[in-house]
Amino acid sequence: MNKRQTRIFAIASTAIASLIFLVLTVDSHRQFPTLTNADKITDAVVRGQNVWHRNNCINCHTILGEGAYYAPDLTKITQHRGAPYLTAFLKNPSQFYDEQTHRRLMPNQNLSDQEIEDLIAFMDWVSKVDNQGWPPRPILVTGSSIPGTDLSLAQQRAGGDTATGQPPAARPVTTANDPIALGEALFRSAVPTCAACHSxxxxxxxxGPTLANIASNAEKTLASPDYKGKAKTVEEFIRESIMEPSAYLHPGPMYSANGVSFMPTTYGKDLTPEQIDQLVAYLASFK
Incomplete structure (x- = not known):
């Protein structure tokens, strides 16, 4: 091309690119009310946003991909934790994590009950914004340096080899009629996701407390005079813990408040009896 043709090409390309950018921008703004559920922005949500900004939460936390990375991403926090847990946490974070043990310290912002309620309302609105699947995985509120933390079910049960990715004498755990394999899939996909709170x-x-050795721990709990539930076997105890989380409260202030467990009570309604059976089979396999 000669200089004139080159100039025309550059101008035309710039004009076309600018037009496409303008169209996409207008289209994005057109979709914002739907994507962000603008009709769900209540007075509580607005007040909660003010609490978020006033206390500089974004200096440590991230929402919708914006913010700092010192503390967990909170985009989906209300779906992963629930209002009872978040309320207790915000009232006294030191009950849950401390600097000496976890090498982090969530400061107590001394929020009022109304401020906590409003902040949770804001975070709940954030969690329902259509953000194309961000964040890509449930947050973990603590890490682990324990070898094998990320192993599969079979590896964790049988002492797997991280180099080969296979446990000794491994059997397939993806068979459609294998209740343990189906239970593992539910553990990682049910809503709320069990794996978001339990390791x-x-x-x-x-x-939530680790579920490693849950079967043997359940036997000890059933034999304890402190247990007041109705379960008689390990499987019944696990089922009761899923269906009625407050029937037995795991020791520790970070798992319950005022006699009520922070664990969601919706699994009995959202999962079928067969799915509950599969979860029980999976969890009971951890001896």
Missing amino acids: TAPGVNLA
């Missing part, structure tokens, strides 16, 4: 690695307590 299956020994010693790794997240928002």
Whole structure:
């Protein structure tokens, strides 16, 4: 091309690119009310946003991909934790995590009950914004350096080899009629996601206690005079814990408040009896 043709090409390309950018921008603004559920922005949501900004939460936390990375991403926090847990946490974070043990310290902002309620309303609105799947995985409120934390079910049960990715004498755990395999899939996909609050690695307590050795721990609980539930067997205890989380409260202030467990009570309604059976089979396999 000669200089004149080159100039025309550059101008035309710039004009076309600018037009496309303008169209996409207008289209994005057209969709914002739907994508952000603008009709769900209540007075409480607005007040909660003010609490978020006033206390500089974004200096440590991230929402919708914006903010700092010192503390967990909170985009979906209300779906992963629930209002009872968040309320207790915001009232006294030191009950849950401390600087000496977890090498982090969530400051107590001394929020009023109304401010906490409004902040949770704001975060709940944020969690329902159509953000194309961000964040890509449930947050973990603590990490683990324990070998095998990220192993599969079979590896965790049988002492797997992280190099080969296979446990000794491994059997397939993806068969459609294998209740343990189906239970593992539910553990990682049910809503709310069980894996967002519970680890299956020994010693790794997240928002909920670790479920490693849950079968043997259940036997000890059933034999304890402190247990007042109705379960008689390990399987019944696990089922009761899923269906009626407050029937037995795991020791520790970070798991319950005022006699009520922070664990959601919706699994009995949202999962079928068969799915509950599969979850029980999976969890009971951790001896």
